[in-house]
Amino acid sequence: MATKKEAEVNAARVYEVGYHVLPNVEGEAVEKVVQGIRETIAEMGGSLVAEGAPQDMHLAYTMYINNEGKNTSYDRTHFGWIKFELAAEKIGALEEVMKLNKKILRSIVFRTVKEETRASVKIGALREVKRSDTLKVQTRPEKETVGEVSEEKLDEAIEGLTTPN
Amino acid sequence: MKNFLLQHDIKHVDYKDVEVLKQFLNPHGRIMPRSRTGITAKQQRALDAAVKRARYMGLIPYVQK
Numbered sequence: 001m002a003t004k005k006e007a008e009v010n011a012a013r014v015y016e017v018g019y020h021v022l023p024n025v026e027g028e029a030v031e032k033v034v035q036g037i038r039e040t041i042a043e044m045g046g047s048l049v050a051e052g053a054p055q056d057m058h059l060a061y062t063m064y065i066n067n068e069g070k071n072t073s074y075d076r077t078h079f080g081w082i083k084f085e086l087a088a089e090k091i092g093a094l095e096e097v098m099k100l101n102k103k104i105l106r107s108i109v110f111r112t113v114k115e116e117t118r119a120s121v122k123i124g125a126l127r128e129v130k131r132s133d134t135l136k137v138q139t140r141p142e143k144e145t146v147g148e149v150s151e152e153k154l155d156e157a158i159e160g161l162t163t164p165n
Numbered sequence: 166m167k168n169f170l171l172q173h174d175i176k177h178v179d180y181k182d183v184e185v186l187k188q189f190l191n192p193h194g195r196i197m198p199r200s201r202t203g204i205t206a207k208q209q210r211a212l213d214a215a216v217k218r219a220r221y222m223g224l225i226p227y228v229q230k
Contacts, residue, residue, distance in 0.1 A: 018181070018222055052181075059223035079222070081181065108222055117177035119185050 012085040014049060016112045019098065020063075020077035020105040021054055030054050030078050033103045037082060040097050046086035049114055054080035063105060077105055083112065166203035178211045180218035183225055190216070194229040 021033050034054060041048065055078065062075045086094070091109060098107040169188055170178070178185065189202050189212055196216050199209045219225045 018218075020222070057224075060220075060226040061223060063223060077223075079224075106222065108218060110218065113177065115177075117179040119173065119175045119179065119182045 014114045016083045017109045018081040019107040023076050025103050041084050044090040046084045048084050050083040052081040054078035178215040180215040
């Protein structure tokens with residue numbers, strides 16, 4: 001009889017895998033790599049929840065792969081992700097499969113929740129909020145309306161300013 | 166202090182939301198302390214995890230010069 005703890009481990013949990021496909025893999029070959037990940041998950045008894053198709057992106061820093069003693073650098077990749085349900089005991093095996101795939105530069109597998117986790121706030125909206133937070137709008141004071149001043153008074157005022165005390 | 170995540174109704178901090186994460190990073194790319202971010206302790210822990218995942222996946226840099 002399975003204990004409560006064993007039952008919890010065997011129960012399907014929601015995970016997400018994020019992956020970078022090498023930039024030299026192009027077109028339909030990228031879709032083949034993704035299809036391979038999907039099939040691996042299905043073979044392990046998992047089911048897909050959501051997916052983000054691979055998109056070209058520039059990496060924030062250069063990544064290196066040591067291939068037979070030779071370092072190859074990459075600064076752009078195809079980045080995609082898949083959210084899926086799978087038994088906890090199978091996750092280690094999936095991570096191994098991802099690591100061994102030579103067309104995948106880097107991958108990450110972690111536990112998440114079934115509902116949508118992406119923020120629905122638009123980037124532009126975020127920036128607007130930031131700006132209004134940091135910058136204070138300064139309004140110019142309205143010009144004082146002064147009536148006409150006679151030349152005599154003007155001269156007196158200038159003299160008052162220029163004469164030493 | 167204002168809670169940015171609460172204000173924008175963000176319930177989960179996702180490592181792919183780079184623009185959201187950048188709100189909580191200083192110009193060097195370091196995570197701001199909770200005293201600066203103004204979010205709850207639970208949200209700060211989720212933010213830490215998301216930033217570290219994003220760094221590992223090359224979505225944001227470890228350090229900015």
